[in-house]
Amino acid sequence: MSDADVSLQNTTSSLSLLDLPIEILLHICSYLDAVTLVHSLSLVCKEFNAILNDDSLWKARISQMCPHSGFPVLPLVEEDELFWKLSCVALERQTVLWDQDGETMERLSLANAHYGTIDGILLMNQGKICISGARDRSLVYWVLPNEENDNNQLKITNDAHDGWIWDLTAIDDTIYSCSWDRTIKAWKLTETGLIHATNYEMYMDVTGALLCVTSCPDLRLFAAGSFCKTVLLFDPRSDQPLIDKYQPHQRAVVTIAMNGNYILSASEDKTVAVWDQRNRKIMKTIKISKDHFPMRISMQKNTVYVGNNGGRLHVLDPSNDFEIAKEYASGHNKAITGVHQAAGHLITSSLDKSVRISSPTDPPKLLATLHSSYGEVASMDYMNEVLAISGSSGVEIWRPKNGV
Known part of the structure; x- marks a missing residue:
């Protein structure tokens, strides 16, 4: 194996999700459910936690689930750093539970x-x-x-x-x-x-x-x-x-x-x-x-x-x-x-x-x-x-x- 091949192998093996552009990482996250993101991925490291701590991410997910509607119904009186995350988790969970096919x-x-x-x-x-x-x-x-x-x-x-x-x-x-x-x-x-x-x-x-x-x-x-x-x-x-x-x-x-x-x-x-x-x-x-x-x-x-x-x-x-x-x-x-x-x-x-x-x-x-x-x-x-x-x-x- 040449020195170039060894260098390429070492570089490839050291790559992680954190090396991806944030847009690509967020696209990957869009395929995962909210409970996995909140209770698993965000606990992996400080970088993931910081990325997933952005309220705009959760607001966008809620908007996709409930298009053409406002959430919450009334403005929040007090700021709560967990509100948007947990609301997204709850909305996704209820959507799964009450699937119209009745399988759940x-x-x-x-x-x-x-x-x-x-x-x-x-x-x-x-x-x-x-x-x-x-x-x-x-x-x-x-x-x-x-x-x-x-x-x-x-x-x-x-x-x-x-x-x-x-x-x-x-x-x-x-x-x-x-x-x-x-x-x-x-x-x-x-x-x-x-x-x-x-x-x-x-x-x-x-x-x-x-x-x-x-x-x-x-x-x-x-x-x-x-x-x-x-x-x-x-x-x-x-x-x-x-x-x-x-x-x-x-x-x-x-x-x-x-x-x-x-x-x-x-x-x-x-x-x-x-x-x-x-x-x-x-x-x-x-x-x-x-x-x-x-x-x-x-x-x-x-x-x-x-x-x-x-x-x-x-x-x-x-x-x-x-x-x-x-x-x-x-x-x-x-x-x-x-x-x-x-x-x-x-x-x-x-x-x-x-x-x-x-x-x-x-x-x-x-x-x-x-x-x-x-x-x-x-x-x-x-x-x-x-x-x-x-x-x-x-x-x-x-x-x-x-x-x-």
Whole structure:
């Protein structure tokens, strides 16, 4: 072998990706998924990390996935160096999960556990357990089948309430159910089912059914809305758990959401009321529509989605006194019964018997449409890539197939 051949061999063996022009490297990166780039390639060396730390790269990828739409829906209030990377990862993941061919998700079904419409549904234990409450007054505890156990594990609590069960929420392993019977009940989640823990009887505080309940695990508080226009705030750790009560509406409170700063309640009077938890007063009331009333609220730090009974979505801006910033046709032709937002998706369910998974963009771009086997979708929950919906007499679950 000549000296020239040896020199060429040494030069070739020392070449690496870092020797490529950055345009070529980025072209190679375009063939890799975002999760590989963020969690693998960017950790190889400082040079790769610096190249992949450029927000313009991730903005371009998101623009290619969601052309002719804006992201995020509302401007960022605070700069976050991870926002664009993680948003791109989440958007790509949801696009894969909700492939229209349905090759990535499996569908589970639970029928005949209830014999009335199931208005309350709640996923627990990272989406491995589903709790449902219905108009037959029962609660059902369902351990979803897994690799170790292919059988459905069910435990039914009959007569959990003396009236229809309308809604469910949780703080850690305690589940709260509210009912037409004007009570909220606390249930401990165990490996074998639900154990009744506490009754919160509101006979002296409300004159109508409790229609909705929500919680803020960070504060360990929960709140409920009633048919008689009242919102109730509870601290389950206190000897006097009812710590506040206020009446922000002129008609029934149909849904409620809360975080560490605010409680948002929606009513048949066509308004959403914002309660300031720090000052213990109503901050403002927002008229959602002249013709329709709000039915579901999904609240994140920077964005609030409100779905109404006409099938439309309204976006409220928390950074601008919860003003209505956007309004969309959701694609549903009947009332919206569920809204869930996250970095990679916007999910809505409806009385039109469908669930729509869209991108969280302006406007939303449809990724997939699911159809209920149990008629009108009464309620919806989402946790850890597991989607649960309920209908007239059954529950359906969509979750990633093994290895996806």
